[in-house]
Amino acid sequence: MADNLLDAIQLRKEFGGLVASNNVDFAIPRGSIVSLIGPNGAGKTTFFNMLTGVYKPTAGRILFDGEDITGKPPHAITERGIGRTFQNIRLFPLMTAVENVLVGMNCRLRGGIIGAIIRPPRVRREEKLARERARELLAYSGLPTRHTELARSLPYGDQRRLEVARALATEPKLLLLDEPTAGMNPQETADFIGFVSRLPDDRGLTVLLIEHDMKVVMGVSDRVTVLEYGEKIAEGTPGEVQRNERVIEAYLGKGATE
Amino acid sequence: MLALWLLINLVKDPTEFFSVAVIGLTNGSVYALIALGYTLVYGILQLINFAHGDVFSLGGLLSATVILDAFDLTAASSAVAIVIGVAVSLLIAVAFSSALNTTVELVGYRRLRNAPRLAPLITAVGMSFILQNVGLYFWGPNYTSTDNLIPNSAAFSIGGVDFQWDNLVVILLTMPLLLALTWLVTSTRQGKAMRATSQDPEAAAMMGINVNRTISFTFALAGGLAGAAGLLYVLQFTTIRFDQGFQLGLIAFTAAVLGGIGNLAGAVLGAVIIGLIEAFNEGLEWHAAGSDWTRSIVFGLLIAILVFRPEGLLGERTPEGA
Amino acid sequence: MSTARATFTERWRQLPDVVQRLALPALVLLLAILYPWYFGGLPGAFPAVETAVIMLIFTVMALGLNVVVGYAGLLDLGYVAFYAAGAYVAAWLASVQFEQVTFHLGSIGIVDTLPGIHISIWIVLVAAALFTTIVGVLIGLPTLRLRGDYLAIVTLGFGEIVPQVVRNGDDFGGFDLTHGTFGISPIDSIGFGNTLNDTLGLPASYQTSTNRAELFYLTALALLLFTVFCSVRLRDSRLGRAWIAIREDETAAAAMGVPLMRTKTWSYATGAFFGGLAGAFYAVFKSGAFPSDFFFNFSIFILCMVILGGMGSVWGVIVGGLVLSYLDREGLAKVGSFASDVLNRPIDVPKYAFGVYGAIIVAMMLFRPAGMIPEKRHRLEIDEGVESAAVASAEQGGDGRRGDG
CATH class of the missing domain: 3.40.50.300 (P-loop containing nucleotide triphosphate hydrolases)
Known part of the structure; x- marks a missing residue:
């Protein structure tokens, strides 16, 4: 090995x-x-x-x-x-495409509960960068637009691409x-x-x-x-x-x- | 600890111990009938039917009314009149509760079968409150009381422990119901359809089983048992109120979980255990917490089982866990 | 007429985005703050200021439960436990209940020699919220592993146990924890004390003030605003996304690196925090913690607010909370007396309050499961210009309501 x-x-x-x-x-x-x-x-x-x-x-x-x-x-x-996709697509249907990808980044981000409420500059910066990166990943995975649509309203092929982007977001x-x-x-x-x-x-x-x-x-x-x-x-x-x-x-x- | 406490109580006053045990067994029988309804429905839909306890109390209220108004039974009525009256109210309570429970499913749960799991659960809570208020509307906020139709006198006694008629009748009426249910689920076509549907509704549908009808049948069966339990409760305690079903239902649900939800024998076993726990806690002299704490003890037990052994006493561990 | 409206709409559109977005909330807020002063001129159907205080407190609770049920999708049927815990912490820390000790810290309006623990209510509110948060974590750790419907029943169990403990808790081996069915009363007054009253003109003591109701109203409104602020901030954060992901698909959320237990426990703790805060403030308002306030049905009442408004939707839950608590305190009675007058026979509507709530729950689940004002995630990114038009047109229903976010 x-x-x-x-x-x-x-x-x-x-x-x-x-x-x-x-x-x-x-x-x-x-x-x-x-x-x-x-x-x-x-x-x-x-x-x-x-x-x-x-x-x-x-x-x-x-x-x-x-x-x-x-x-x-x-x-x-x-x-x-280890990142993964699912055989029968399992997105978060009531979240937008960008948010789906952001969930994938969950373990790479640091913001905690206090940070979420107070939103200090550090957290703002992290959020902004994460959103930019999410859009890059979506574009890279073949989804250049429709980033703010709910996952469930995307066509089938785009849902597959979104799943890949989400998996890539876990780095x-x-x-x-x-x-x-x-x-x-x-x-x-x-x-x-x-x-x-x-x-x-x-x-x-x-x-x-x-x-x-x-x-x-x-x-x-x-x-x-x-x-x-x-x-x-x-x-x-x-x-x-x-x-x-x-x-x-x-x-x-x-x-x-x- | 628990065993020791029971043992000390047993030694200190064996007559009291066994008398209390008989009461526990009686209560356990009533719980068993309700618990079976939870377990049947859970088995087929994976739904905790919170409204089930209220079906029970409406069944009880109705049978009390039949006893009081249709037959005008009192403790002074002749034995024949009492037997006929009770038998008729049993039939009415069973028929009514079956119909009611089936309606609840039809109106409330059927449309939500493919909805997220929380949706039918929340609906069941709402249904429970609706049924309670139906009881409140027709029977009012006070207890509906009947005479003590079955004498409290001892039918026979063994070693100083009295077996009272009322306890005996309840247990004797419960047994055939349980046997009939077991036969129905294990040996009839409808029972097989139920088991098939509970394992895999889609596959069952493909095998030509009418899933909707099977589910309706299950609710009818569960409701019927709750109605019978309602009547027995009235016979045993002579009073019933619109809001008692929810509490009793939760206790019965605890019994179903204790035995292993989805498992019929488990529900009965769990119910008997809960009945005994309750009776011992309220009836024993030496260091029992007393009726003020019964609910806390029962629900504490429920929490403990769910946390430490969610599959219950007789349930099987499912391969994929929770 | 129509041209005037068109011009207005056009001018409105030309205003900066911030103004457009904040105009309506600012107007609502202004009306809310001034309510006690124009209430007298309104028709009788509007709630009294005292009632409005309770409406605000209950709405805080509904928002707290919304974090658990609406965001994270965990059905909690025992929320009353936190409410009770908060109320009793307030009672313990600011009354004569523990007369064995005499401890004063910033308390107002009482003599220094009064036995019992007497801590400033402001500190007590924070302490109660933190205490219930810890209780929430302790309850959550063993139970949040359970599947959804089992969790519901376990929380229900806690919701049954806590009130019983409260009712029977006057004799733990001789120790009186809760004063049994009498409850603990009175609780010290909330206020700023004489020093701050003299220097800054802040009210010294609410309970003895001639503006008692107004003071409680404004403070409750501040609590609600704080809760709304936290709710919105949390929703749009890493943690909030993790909650909603769990609600939407637990398996997928775990596979995306969301730690289920920790994330769920946070939601439970957050819900407990607001439940405890509201419970404590309620006890302070009523100047007592009484066991009759904490019964199982109360959990369902709060749940009904969340469902009516829309699970996960902050603005929906606010509306649901205000509407239902109004109905509960005044509305049903008013409807009842109105119906009695019209039909000329007595109809006791409040008696069937829980039947009404049950019917609301069932009707909402069957016909409008997302609530009156559904949660709208995509609004979060409304500022991202180009796409929002496409979103609005593609959006299901597309009624363009400017609600959430």
């Missing part, structure tokens, strides 16, 4: 008797784009939820940037530098994207994948993509890991994975049932 930003070691999660993640080993090299794929119900989201602290693993450890973050609460993990080292292209048309998907591929160079980010559609990630990923029924069945470069027999089987099986 020479220069891995994240190492998951023998990660296991059981729900009652059901094993949703069966001792999975998983690593994300710094500065890379890694994808976690697998058919629906393969345990991708469970795995994701363990990394982000939503679930506590039954067993195993997660090391992030040299620190053990196993079982830490979500906000503590975010504070350490992550590692960005987790959970099926970010779900519901996008082919053109939007291509644009989005282009955007993701620039993130490591632009902002020094490492990216973990979760997808059930293999085709989406093949172009951008440095490495691909395939899950099925909570087990890791293959790992390697996109080319290697595509030729892997178990992967083909898993996906053909899936194709037959869909």
Whole structure:
């Protein structure tokens, strides 16, 4: 694990008797784009939820940037530098786009309750800078206007972009994207994948993509890991994975049932 | 500590201890019927139906009126008249409370099924106040009292502990209701539909279950039990007032939580425990806090359970926690 | 006629933005400050000054509860606990209740040898608010982890326990904490004392002043303004955003780095602060803390104000608070006597007050869940020029009401 930003070691999660993640080993090299794929119900989201602290693993450890973050609460993990989006968009619907992004900055800002009421120059300055930065992030994520609209009144594609901007606002080292292209048309998907591929160079980010559609990630990923029924069945470069027999089987099986 | 306190009381005066326990058991039976209503509704909608206690008190008030005005029953009435009168008021109370509870769901909660979780909860609080005031309007601010229809005399006694008729009747009427309910939920089609809906309403709907009807049925069932509890309460205590339901409802809710909300057997167990706690606290001689503190003790217990063991005595830990 | 109006509108638009924005609030404020002096000329339906004091106090409480329910989305059904705690702290610190000790600090209008604790009411108000804040934190820490509906029931439990403790608290092993059902009375007067009266002309003692009602009114108004100021400042801050994020989606908020427990506890503590402050001032106004004031229904009454006005909406909650407390103290009775006159038979409307509140709650949740004056987040950024036009037109309903923010 020479220069891995994240190492998951023998990660296991059981729900009652059901094993949703069966001792999975998983690593994300710094500065890379890694994808976690697998058919629906393969345990991708469970795995994701363990990394982000939503679930506590039954067993195993997660090391992030040299620190053990196993079982830490979500906000503590975010504070350490893991930002995320949600598969089924989860914005704060009655807040504006800018405010959504500002919530993402929550753990990078310092203003407390007394500061909020008295509003000394220090807090004013912090707020002003934060708002400017929020607008930059929105523009960077492909949302140059409509910053003061409520999140719920934005069109679907813009909501996705807003979610990414919000995740970037947490100043992550590692960005987790959970099926970010779900519901996008082919053109939007291509644009989005282009955007993701620039993130490591632009902002020094490492990216973990979760997808059930293999085709989406093949172009951008440095490495691909395939899950099925909570087990890791293959790992390697996109080319290697595509030729892997178990992967083909898993996906053909899936194709037959869909 | 608690066990020790109970033990000392037991040793000091065993007759008193068991007499008090019988009272606790009786109260527990009434609580059980109310608690089941909370648990049924919570199980299916994850909603604390605050109005449930008021359905109970309206059921009780109505049955008191039936006893007083329709049958004109007094302690001097013949046994046959009392049995018939009580049976008819039971039916009326059950029918009325079922209809009322179903209406509450239809008017208040149905539209909010997909609203944020707080919305139906707040509505339930409002509903409770509306029902209380309905009671206030029709029955006035004072207690409605009946004669003591079932004698307080001992039916039989074991080792000096009297089993009074009124306690006995309440317990004997509760048991078949509980058994019938268990059978209904576990063995009938409608019961299976209820369980399916409570686990996953969407999947249940896809399997051809009429979710709306199932939920209405659940409210009807819960209301019916509350109505029966209302009548039993009147038989036991002979008085009832419009605002008593809210308090009793909260106590019953505590019982449901204690047993594990959503769990039928748990509700009954919890209710019996709460009934006993209450009776011991108010009835025992040696170092009991007394009735001034009963509510604090019950709600203190409620808070303690929710904080330390939210799944209750018989509930299961859900995989994803809170 | 219409041209005159058009010219007026045009001129109005040309005024600086600040003037446009502040004109209406300034006018309202002016009318509020002067109320006791023109009240006499108004029709009988307007509340008496004494009633207005209570309306203002209750509105402070509603705003405090709004921080918990409206901002953070935590249903607190036991807010009366803070109200009671504040009132009793005031009573403990400024009456003869603890006659075992004699301690005076800045108290006015009493002899120095009077037993009991007698601290200046100004300090007492702050102490009561801070005390209830701590109580709020202590209650919050174990319970805020619970899911929303469980939290509701736990707070309800506290709302039941506290009044019972107050009622039965006259004999803790011989120690009289709350003086039982009698309550603690009288409480020392609020005022500035003789020295400040002589030098600055400030009122020496409210209770003995000939302008008692007016003095309490102005002080209550100041408290309300302070509460509004804090509410607005908090709403537009990092903490306020975190609260609202939790209300909107707890999981997403946590994933964005919002510490749930700490943030919720802050909201609970803030709500408790204002509840305690209002409770203490109420006790001082009535010169006593009486257990009959603290019953469970009171929590629902305050909640109803928040729901009627609009959860999270500061201006909405103010309106909701004033309207409901007016109804409670005078309005329902007036409606009742009016209805009795018209229908020519006695109708006791106040008797059904809580039925009315219950009906309001249900009707609002079913037909207008956002309240009479819904919260409007985007107004915060109205100063950002270009986009506001687009916002106004895209806004749902688009009635262009100049309300929140």
